[in-house]
Amino acid sequence: MPSIHPITIRRLLLGLLILLPLQYAIAGLVQFLSGREPWPALVMPGFKATWDGHAPLLAPKVTFIAHYADGTSKRLSADTVLAPLPYSHHQAMLAAFFQPASLSGTPATERVRNPDASSWLQSRLQALTGATPVRVDIVWEEIRYKPNAFPTLQSSPLDTLSLSWQ
Amino acid sequence: MNPKRIDLWLFEGFPVTAYGLAVYRIAYALFVLLILDPGHSAYFNFRPLAELPDSFFLPPPGPMQLLGGFPPSWFFNSLHVALDLSLVALLLGYRTQLASWLIGTLFLIGFGFLFSAGKINHVLLFVLLPWLMSFTNWGAAWSLDARQGRTRPEVASWPLALLALLVGFALFTAGFTKLIGGWLDPTTQATQGHWLKQYFIVGRQDLLAELVTYPWPVGLWELLDWGTVFLELGFLPAAFVPRAFRLFLAGMVGFHLSTALLLNITFVQNLIVYAAFLNWNAVAAWLKSRFSIRVRVPVLPLLPILTALFYFWGSPLRRIDRLATFHSDLSLLEVLTNALGFGVVLVLALQAGVRRLKKIHFPVPTAFLYRRAFRGLALWVGLYALLVATHTGEFWPMSVFPMFSQAGKPWTRIVVRELTETDSLSWNPIEGWTTLPGQAFALKPTGITPLDLTPLVLRAQDSMHLATLRLWERTYFENRRLLVLQAQGKLSEGDVQVTFTPLLLLHGDTVIWNPQRQP
Numbered sequence: 001m002p003s004i005h006p007i008t009i010r011r012l013l014l015g016l017l018i019l020l021p022l023q024y025a026i027a028g029l030v031q032f033l034s035g036r037e038p039w040p041a042l043v044m045p046g047f048k049a050t051w052d053g054h055a056p057l058l059a060p061k062v063t064f065i066a067h068y069a070d071g072t073s074k075r076l077s078a079d080t081v082l083a084p085l086p087y088s089h090h091q092a093m094l095a096a097f098f099q100p101a102s103l104s105g106t107p108a109t110e111r112v113r114n115p116d117a118s119s120w121l122q123s124r125l126q127a128l129t130g131a132t133p134v135r136v137d138i139v140w141e142e143i144r145y146k147p148n149a150f151p152t153l154q155s156s157p158l159d160t161l162s163l164s165w166q
Numbered sequence: 167m168n169p170k171r172i173d174l175w176l177f178e179g180f181p182v183t184a185y186g187l188a189v190y191r192i193a194y195a196l197f198v199l200l201i202l203d204p205g206h207s208a209y210f211n212f213r214p215l216a217e218l219p220d221s222f223f224l225p226p227p228g229p230m231q232l233l234g235g236f237p238p239s240w241f242f243n244s245l246h247v248a249l250d251l252s253l254v255a256l257l258l259g260y261r262t263q264l265a266s267w268l269i270g271t272l273f274l275i276g277f278g279f280l281f282s283a284g285k286i287n288h289v290l291l292f293v294l295l296p297w298l299m300s301f302t303n304w305g306a307a308w309s310l311d312a313r314q315g316r317t318r319p320e321v322a323s324w325p326l327a328l329l330a331l332l333v334g335f336a337l338f339t340a341g342f343t344k345l346i347g348g349w350l351d352p353t354t355q356a357t358q359g360h361w362l363k364q365y366f367i368v369g370r371q372d373l374l375a376e377l378v379t380y381p382w383p384v385g386l387w388e389l390l391d392w393g394t395v396f397l398e399l400g401f402l403p404a405a406f407v408p409r410a411f412r413l414f415l416a417g418m419v420g421f422h423l424s425t426a427l428l429l430n431i432t433f434v435q436n437l438i439v440y441a442a443f444l445n446w447n448a449v450a451a452w453l454k455s456r457f458s459i460r461v462r463v464p465v466l467p468l469l470p471i472l473t474a475l476f477y478f479w480g481s482p483l484r485r486i487d488r489l490a491t492f493h494s495d496l497s498l499l500e501v502l503t504n505a506l507g508f509g510v511v512l513v514l515a516l517q518a519g520v521r522r523l524k525k526i527h528f529p530v531p532t533a534f535l536y537r538r539a540f541r542g543l544a545l546w547v548g549l550y551a552l553l554v555a556t557h558t559g560e561f562w563p564m565s566v567f568p569m570f571s572q573a574g575k576p577w578t579r580i581v582v583r584e585l586t587e588t589d590s591l592s593w594n595p596i597e598g599w600t601t602l603p604g605q606a607f608a609l610k611p612t613g614i615t616p617l618d619l620t621p622l623v624l625r626a627q628d629s630m631h632l633a634t635l636r637l638w639e640r641t642y643f644e645n646r647r648l649l650v651l652q653a654q655g656k657l658s659e660g661d662v663q664v665t666f667t668p669l670l671l672l673h674g675d676t677v678i679w680n681p682q683r684q685p
Contacts, residue, residue, distance in 0.1 A: 034227055039278060050356040051354060051355050053384075086495075088285060120217070143367050145366040153366060
């Protein structure tokens with residue numbers, strides 16, 4: 001590679017000094033308008049949320065209950081079902097593809113109902129349990145951590161998304 | 167800023183040599199192949215995406231939205247072959263410029279598809295690194311390109327200045343988000359909130375994560391909030407002051423180790439980006455002074471051989487992960503890499519400290535110091551021996567012989583029994599092993615350690631529910647019926663008498679406490 005003239009390098013620096021804040025602003029604007037972060041963009045995770053020390057900390061817990069033709073059923077954690085994908089993806093995937101519309105406010109989060117996704121889930125459960133399920137209940141609960149309370153950890157049911165293959 | 171000072175920073179702020187860059191090039195390629203292990207580790211393996219249905223293709227705003235779904239397996243297999251080939255080529259310094267650009271491009275494509283499955287991880291610095299480093303001419307020495315006369319000997323340092331700017335800006339964005347999010351508000355505890363959520367709700371409970379349940383003073387939490395924000399915000403101005411920038415990088419390496427140990431989250435790929443600013447020139451000079459590096463055998467045949475080895479078998483270092491299993495998605499190799507990174511920082515800090523001390527002359531009264539140290543140590547050991555000999559107790563950091571210091575004293579442990587549907591439940595204390603209901607429930611195969619259940623005895627509120635949660639997960643998913651008992655032993659007329667008190671019963675999704683023992 002031929003050496004680059006210093007003037008070109010200075011221009012490159014100037015371009016970066018303009019481009020970096022610009023792309024940051026665009027990324028913020030896109031996120032504000034679409035609710036989704038663009039890629040590629042040079043931003044790091046902010047973990048913006050704070051905590052007042054008293055309010056309960058909440059997070060969803062998702063369990064897959066596979067039902068079989070002989071009447072038996074088996075529970076699987078969401079992390080087990082989504083194990084081939086990175087752990088950091090699991091919550092986001094559950095929210096985007098496996099979440100009942102009653103919780104998200106849009107049927108777009110029930111993509112698992114699409115024929116290709118439904119078939120993938122059935123194959124995945126079959127591979128994990130060794131038997132072909134005839135139905136699956138995707139149970140959404142809310143885990144709530146309340147400091148200075150008993151019990152400190154609480155779980156309450158939210159909704160269930162069911163798929164039938166019969 | 168003064169244009170001359172900008173030029174000084176841009177062209178001379180981060181001096182490089184051909185050999186220093188060569189060592190970093192080799193370190194980078196080895197780091198990616200051995201630690202990140204593309205095609206085999208969870209976060210750098212794009213193959214599982216081929217199995218996903220197109221309904222799960224949810225590309226983020228950007229160029230990935232031009233595509234309609236996940237490519238087939240052959241695409242990702244080809245991508246990993248090309249990636250391994252490029253990395254090995256970079257390692258050997260074969261067609262270094264092309265290899266550098268291919269690595270960046272292939273990672274960009276692979277991550278583009280990975281992040282089209284609903285979640286973005288922030289790895290762009292890592293992706294941009296080989297592109298930027300290609301402009302330094304990092305293949306100028308200790309490379310096949312140099313041996314075959316395919317490269318010029320000149321190297322450039324300005325890409326490192328631009329990399330510093332990119333690192334500074336990227337970390338600034340993290341700090342800025344925290345700043346406007348209210349992390350500096352003294353009435354909020356952001357670090358504590360995130361840590362508690364990771365610990366109790368997400369289930370990241372390995373290594374030192376349990377420290378979050380300790381009653382730390384509010385001031386410490388506030389210090390962590392402020393420290394994090396200032397560390398990240400400070401990166402941008404520090405990028406223009408090389409010495410300050412290196413100090414911030416050292417702080418960031420410590421920050422990554424602490425997030426691995428405390429929050430069980432690793433971001434190991436950034437370490438090799440920060441490592442670009444190590445003094446590789448000194449490492450190369452040291453290597454050249456110690457070893458005569460002259461490779462006489464043909465190296466090019468290694469390219470397909472190493473590519474095939476890494477493609478089919480991955481990194482041999484990944485075997486280290488088998489030595490430890492974690493509740494979270496931590497990898498032992500990544501934790502050790504973080505620790506190694508911090509170790510390098512400590513050694514460099516020590517070296518700098520020693521260099522500075524050597525410049526100062528201290529009139530040290532050596533004999534006096536030795537005498538004081540000896541007396542202090544004698545007092546320490548004497549006190550410890552006295553406490554252990556009288557079974558009174560012991561103290562940190564020498565508390566390693568409880569069997570001596572606690573001999574003959576009453577003890578308390580936790581026992582778990584698995585009950586069948588027909589076993590009756592009584593909360594009354596039980597004397598002796600023989601009349602215990604159900605079968606013994608082995609904790610070790612479940613990954614729960616006896617230490618996890620100690621809080622049940624101590625009645626520590628937060629940890630107690632964590633302990634029950636871990637057991638509850640077993641009963642919930644495996645439909646078991648588990649009875650947790652407190653075993654209390656004491657010496658009685660020369661014999662050991664053990665009393666078992668039922669504490670709680672876990673069945674399905676239900677936890678029933680002994681009415682007498684409920685916290």
